[in-house]
Amino acid sequence: MTLLIVGAGLSGAVIARKSAEKGYYCRVIDSRPHIAGNCHTQRDAGTGVMMHVYGPHIFHTDDADVWAYANRFAEFVPFLNRVKTTAQGAVYSLPVNLHTINQFFGRTMGPDEARAFIDSKADRSIENPRTFEEQALRFVGRELYEAFFKGYTEKQWGCLPSELPASILKRLPLRFNYDDNYFAHRFQGIPRDGYTAMVSAILDHPRITVELETAYNPAMAEAADHVFWSGPLDGFFDYRLGRLGYRTLDFERFTHDGDYQGCAVMNYGDPDVPWTRITEHKHFSPWENHQGSICYREYSRPAGDEDIPYYPIRLVKEKSLLARYVDLARAQDKTTFVGRLGTYRYLDMDVTIREALDTAAAFVASQTGGQAMPAFMVEP
Structure with a gap:
């Protein structure tokens, strides 16, 4: 056959x-x-950097058979994906963890104290969150929501968080320890x-x-x-x-002689910054050494007929x-x-x-x- x-x-x-x-x-x-x-x-001819041409891909799984395959x-x-974010004039660690919380609020709390503190910030009047915004307000409170989720989400999805389902935010962890590994998988x-x-x-x-x-x-x-x-x-x-709706990405590539941002992924949470993140590709291969650097600014928008579809709406x-x-x-x-x-x-x-x-x-x-x-x- x-x-x-x-x-x-x-x-x-x-x-x-x-x-x-x-x-x-x-x-x-x-x-x-x-x-x-x-x-x-593919490798960039000028710098030798291995580029993730359509955006970064980190393999992570708990499926031992798939990992073996x-x-x-x-x-x-x-490789551990340790994402940073620039928001409100400072750089923070993502996912939101104990370091992020202490830094943002200028505190030195332990896990139990931080958990109680965030619980006091959460809007418990929202009993059954239906939207992304309601879930965030109940989950982390207004300050963390507006600093780390609201602007980024508006840029990524092109709509208000109040128009998105709560299920999107349920995939984002909030950690009360100093673990800044973006993924929680074994492999x-x-x-x-x-x-x-x-x-x-x-x-x-x-x-x-x-x-x-x-x-x-x-x-x-x-x-x-x-x-x-x-x-x-x-x-x-x-x-x-008719066409099913997708979001697509535009990449603004630029080079830098040296180390541009010191990490593979830097998110930008402020709504007045037009890009969602900057990726620096040599940091996806930390076992290699390159003087030059290749970076992408990422912009999200609705996919047109000739665009590459990335995220189903x-x-x-x-x-x-x-x-x-x-x-x-x-x-x-x-x-x-x-x-x-x-x-x-x-x-x-x-x-x-x-x-x-x-x-x-x-x-x-x-x-x-x-x-x-x-x-x-x-x-x-």
């Missing part, structure tokens, strides 16, 4: 590799001139040679062919026994019902349109929609790999058992 896999990012590469190892021939196509999707990395194809170097690291080298190794199999700068057309599907689509869900249907209007596209997808024959774009969900890299492995295993099982492969392995 021959499988057509649209997209040479993590989803497509992992499905192709798992399927090829089970004896299937896999044709992988991608409209971009490179593999690895948005986790594509990724380490089959790359040497991972331990954290970055491939020594970058993500593109890792994806290249995944795709390196005699039953896999890769065609770049190749756009999908329906005739390709006719020649395949099954299609795995990791492109935009609405794009598969040529946007016939998933508010009421988008969810309604999504449901209609899901119905169309389920009516398709021999096509499975995968990945963050194919299922219109924000996915970390470890979840992407896990779902791709499970999808490929389910496909093999469906062929053995003579069952139809579903359009979605995970409910969008």
Whole structure:
């Protein structure tokens, strides 16, 4: 059997590799001139810095099997993402932790005292928070909310926090110790040679062919026994019902001779600063030494027709349109929609790999058992 896999990012590469190892021939196509999707990395010719071309990617997971799988194809170097933020004329540590709290309020509190102090700041009159703003006010109080969450959120999502669901903030931790590791997972690291080298190794199999700068057309599907689509869900249907909403990112690249900010990620919480953060890419490879530096200022805005989609909006209007596209997808024959774009969900890299492995295993099982492969392995 021959499988057509649209997209040479993590989803497509992992499905192709798992399927090829089970004896299937896999044709992988991608409209971009490179593999690895948005986790594509490449070295800057002038400085030698390994750049995260579409923004920073730190691999973090509690899934031991996924961690082992990724380490089959790359040497991972331990990396802890210690994010800083510039807000109200000072630099603080994120996530909000005991150091942040003490510094912001000019105190020297211990964990128990700080917990009680923040509890006194929280707005307990909000019993059932429905919006991002209500959740923040109940969670951390107005001062911390306005310093660290309000302005950044407005820039990132292009709307008021009072218009966003409370669920977005529930993913942000508040710590009453001095732990400034942005993630709390057991396994954290970055491939020594970058993500593109890792994806290249995944795709390196005699039953896999890769065609770049190749756009999908329906005739390709006719020649395949099954299609795995990791492109935009609405794009598969040529946007016939309209476009699903995304936020996109613009990167303003600049160079610096030396060390520009002393950390990999510096957020900017003040609303009058137009960018959301600055990333300094040599700090994502602290095991290397470079005199020159490559930095990106990031700006968030609504995605246009020709923009790269980054963050699905998933508010009421988008969810309604999504449901209609899901119905169309389920009516398709021999096509499975995968990945963050194919299922219109924000996915970390470890979840992407896990779902791709499970999808490929389910496909093999469906062929053995003579069952139809579903359009979605995970409910969008």
